[in-house]
Amino acid sequence: MPYGLEGSDTGYIFGSSWNIYNGQLPHRDFIYTRPAIPAFFHTIFLFISETYGYVIDRAFFYVQVFFYSYLGAKLLTYHFGITSIATRYFIAIIGALVSIHNYPPMGWNTIDGVFFCMIGMYLLLKKDSKPYHIFFSMLFLVLGVFSKQSFYFMPIFIAGYLLLTKDWYRIKYFVLFGIVWVACYVGFKSATDSLTPFLEQTFHRTESSALLNAGLKNYYLAIKSNVIYVLVAIAATWAVYKFLPKKYGFLLVSLTIAAVMIALYQQENSISVFKRSLLQVLFVFAVIYSVVMLRKDRNFLLLLLLLTLSWSASISNGFKTPIHFSLPIFFSIYYLFFYTAIPSEENKKIAPWIAGTVITAFLITFYIGYQTIYRDAPRSELVYEMDTVFPQLATIKSDKATFEKYSELKALAQQYPNFTVIPTLTLAHYLTKTVNPIGTDWPHDAEVNDQGDQLAKQLAEKKSFVFVEKSDVSEKELNFYEILDSITAQWQLEKETAYFSVYSPPKAK
Numbered sequence: 001m002p003y004g005l006e007g008s009d010t011g012y013i014f015g016s017s018w019n020i021y022n023g024q025l026p027h028r029d030f031i032y033t034r035p036a037i038p039a040f041f042h043t044i045f046l047f048i049s050e051t052y053g054y055v056i057d058r059a060f061f062y063v064q065v066f067f068y069s070y071l072g073a074k075l076l077t078y079h080f081g082i083t084s085i086a087t088r089y090f091i092a093i094i095g096a097l098v099s100i101h102n103y104p105p106m107g108w109n110t111i112d113g114v115f116f117c118m119i120g121m122y123l124l125l126k127k128d129s130k131p132y133h134i135f136f137s138m139l140f141l142v143l144g145v146f147s148k149q150s151f152y153f154m155p156i157f158i159a160g161y162l163l164l165t166k167d168w169y170r171i172k173y174f175v176l177f178g179i180v181w182v183a184c185y186v187g188f189k190s191a192t193d194s195l196t197p198f199l200e201q202t203f204h205r206t207e208s209s210a211l212l213n214a215g216l217k218n219y220y221l222a223i224k225s226n227v228i229y230v231l232v233a234i235a236a237t238w239a240v241y242k243f244l245p246k247k248y249g250f251l252l253v254s255l256t257i258a259a260v261m262i263a264l265y266q267q268e269n270s271i272s273v274f275k276r277s278l279l280q281v282l283f284v285f286a287v288i289y290s291v292v293m294l295r296k297d298r299n300f301l302l303l304l305l306l307l308t309l310s311w312s313a314s315i316s317n318g319f320k321t322p323i324h325f326s327l328p329i330f331f332s333i334y335y336l337f338f339y340t341a342i343p344s345e346e347n348k349k350i351a352p353w354i355a356g357t358v359i360t361a362f363l364i365t366f367y368i369g370y371q372t373i374y375r376d377a378p379r380s381e382l383v384y385e386m387d388t389v390f391p392q393l394a395t396i397k398s399d400k401a402t403f404e405k406y407s408e409l410k411a412l413a414q415q416y417p418n419f420t421v422i423p424t425l426t427l428a429h430y431l432t433k434t435v436n437p438i439g440t441d442w443p444h445d446a447e448v449n450d451q452g453d454q455l456a457k458q459l460a461e462k463k464s465f466v467f468v469e470k471s472d473v474s475e476k477e478l479n480f481y482e483i484l485d486s487i488t489a490q491w492q493l494e495k496e497t498a499y500f501s502v503y504s505p506p507k508a509k
Contacts, residue, residue, distance in 0.1 A: 004373035011426035028194035030439020035146035068118035095327025116144030138177035150315035222280035250337035286332035452482025
């Protein structure tokens with residue numbers, strides 16, 4: 001948790017929470033291309049501690065992933081008749097360890113969507129759910145659905161599951177309480193004059209082509225582009241399943257997956273197409289396995305439902321992978337070896353030494369992956385204590401360049417308190433305890449619905465200064481910042497520092 005501080009993703013949600021904390025509302029007061037539940041949710045940590053809210057928020061990432069993995073494991077083990085508490089925790093730990101991988105600890109809408117949806121599904125589908133359980137389950141499902149557009153599918157998948165299982169008791173409350181909570185959400189948006197801009201801003205970003213590419217095409221390409229590896233893996237898994245004792249087969253397959261992940265972490269770009277493909281291929285296996293097993297056991301409908309949550313989390317413009325909720329994928333592998341094929345009930349219990357070995361392997365995987373920090377320098381270079389610049393960054397370490405950049409930001413913010421930063425320094429206003437004059441901390445064209453020129457005009461009207469980063473962002477990436485073109489072409493260069501160019505608005509003619 002202490003290592004790394006990149007300027008875009010790791011502060012985007014929390015930066016928006018800072019805006020809300022200061023009285024601005026997303027969609028109404030600033031452009032926000034996603035449903036805003038995560039931005040509202042993460043303000044909780046600012047109310048707990050304005051100074052240490054960001055650090056608490058980073059730590060809470062791990063709480064979320066382990067908690068929703070545990071709920072998923074508890075739901076699956078109950079429905080599949082697995083009574084061992086140790087097995088439940090083992091499956092939950094493996095799912096969580098794979099999901100946290102080297103993804104940075106931060107508030108993020110995908111993680112929030114899985115978190116809320118999993119709580120909602122657990123309360124809805126757990127043993128002996130009472131009406132009040134379902135009432136609160138629908139609250140959490142609505143929170144999850146309005147965390148990110150890709151989770152809009154989850155009510156459909158859940159309704160399909162309830163219909164296929166003919167669970168009329170839960171269906172009636174699912175519909176009734178769902179309508180109640182959606183009405184509350186729509187009512188809040190309407191009462192705060194943010195409903196219309198919410199619809200305009202979020203649906204502008206949501207394109208059918210993105211769904212097809214991230215939700216279908218990428219899974220097809222994952223298999224097509226790695227077909228030789230996939231065929232070898234299928235043949236090897238079949239041989240292991242056929243000729244080895246099942247517990248050793250499970251151990252070997254698990255260690256192989258961990259070894260492949262470790263090998264992929266050694267690549268220069270550890271978030272590579274092949275790394276994403278590994279989880280996509282495993283996801284396809286889990287789906288096919290579940291569909292085949294449906295003929296014998298209708299409980300596999302629940303596994304398929306949880307896989308749809310993994311799939312929903314993978315629909316993204318960025319990190320298109322089901323790794324955010326990997327638990328149902330690894331439950332499929334576990335069940336294949338320990339329940340599908342082993343007749344003896346005693347043999348179904350995983351030996352402690354096997355569980356310990358597998359957990360250790362994925363702990364090592366996480367440790368090695370965490371040596372390459374997301375969009376940051378290697379971990380060995382992250383030795384600068386960032387709280388010596390801003391106390392809000394207590395315990396966080398970064399490299400020399402980041403330390404110097406944030407030191408410059410602090411000095412510039414004191415000299416020009418009415419400012420914004422381009423292209424990406426999403427924690428700038430939280431750290432300097434200022435309010436962004438345009439609200440959005442990441443004016444990438446996709447994040448502001450191509451309104452860069454309009455935002456530049458707003459900055460000029462408010463007589464704001466713009467700190468343009470002299471960053472390592474490539475020329476290709478900078479082409480997606482229309483606002484940057486407006487600033488550098490029409491505004492006056494006020495000051496140059498090592499890491500920023502300071503621009504002032506053009507003087508009125």
